[in-house]
Amino acid sequence: MARTGRLITISLFIIAAASSTAFAQGEAGAGSLIIPPGARANGMGQSFGAIADDATAMWWNPAGMAFVDNIAIDLMHSQLVPDLASDVFFDYIGGIYKIKGIGTVGFAIQYLTYGEYTVTGTTPEELGTASAWEVSPMIGGAVKLGDQISLGMNLKFVYISLAPAWATLEGTSGTGSSVAVDFGALWKIPDFGISSFMIRRMSLGLAVSNLGPSITFMNVDQAAPLPRNLKGSFAWAPVWSDLARLYIIGEINRPMVEFERSNTYHAGTEFLYSDLIALRLGYVYDKDGNIESATYGLGFVINNTVRIDWASIPQSKDLARVHRWSIGVTF
Numbered sequence: 001m002a003r004t005g006r007l008i009t010i011s012l013f014i015i016a017a018a019s020s021t022a023f024a025q026g027e028a029g030a031g032s033l034i035i036p037p038g039a040r041a042n043g044m045g046q047s048f049g050a051i052a053d054d055a056t057a058m059w060w061n062p063a064g065m066a067f068v069d070n071i072a073i074d075l076m077h078s079q080l081v082p083d084l085a086s087d088v089f090f091d092y093i094g095g096i097y098k099i100k101g102i103g104t105v106g107f108a109i110q111y112l113t114y115g116e117y118t119v120t121g122t123t124p125e126e127l128g129t130a131s132a133w134e135v136s137p138m139i140g141g142a143v144k145l146g147d148q149i150s151l152g153m154n155l156k157f158v159y160i161s162l163a164p165a166w167a168t169l170e171g172t173s174g175t176g177s178s179v180a181v182d183f184g185a186l187w188k189i190p191d192f193g194i195s196s197f198m199i200r201r202m203s204l205g206l207a208v209s210n211l212g213p214s215i216t217f218m219n220v221d222q223a224a225p226l227p228r229n230l231k232g233s234f235a236w237a238p239v240w241s242d243l244a245r246l247y248i249i250g251e252i253n254r255p256m257v258e259f260e261r262s263n264t265y266h267a268g269t270e271f272l273y274s275d276l277i278a279l280r281l282g283y284v285y286d287k288d289g290n291i292e293s294a295t296y297g298l299g300f301v302i303n304n305t306v307r308i309d310w311a312s313i314p315q316s317k318d319l320a321r322v323h324r325w326s327i328g329v330t331f
Contacts, residue, residue: 029224043297045282
């Protein structure tokens, strides 16, 4: 048992509350695998699996990588509970590269820190400070099957450090690791008509995430399963011109850890004007996570190459909203 279990437990709860999908995953470990990257996607109700057209596609739906034209890089930094702790934050960096005639490859790394905590022994005497953190690098690839369908896959490694050996009663470090895979599919539906009305630019996505063995720390009986998840998503762009584009999107997440937990539902929209500025609005319904609130965000595009995005997203009702910033580059 760690001598610092109280503070670490509180930190883990805070991270779960900071992610709208975390409660729905059940008693899962590896919080870094749960937090959705990309301020653009977060502003649209945290729904992006049927678009997935930047370097965050590896998290949302690896099949989306296949539709990126050349090179994409995305970075995000987010303080998770700024009203409670300034040193609890999440970082994401990812890049994808299209190899013409073969497919698309990608690499990403996610880093989550729970901050520093004070170590005490069996008495109130302070023994020092330590930090808890986790990191998850991943590699992935995607291929097109024709012009409308793509398949993708990620392989990831997750390493968690909750306590160094000197901070535990057993003298054993509180670390754990595991490996996992993700699979995804994306279908760009051909244009079709309903009566005299044409439906264009609609897509469907399906992804299953974090399939792998549980993470064991110091006690095998307390192994934590990875946050396995199944998501289905759709996107439709009813407006598409040189002046304006409008996306309508939605997503359903099905936790695959504790099946009695409820699905989470996500919906959103993005309006892009003149390839310069984007307005985003969405909604998250997470019954078990006690989240039923709107998301919103802004994006700025520079020379059709650089995106600067901001989003405001809800957390559990006991915590304040959180801001997320990201930058993306497409060559």
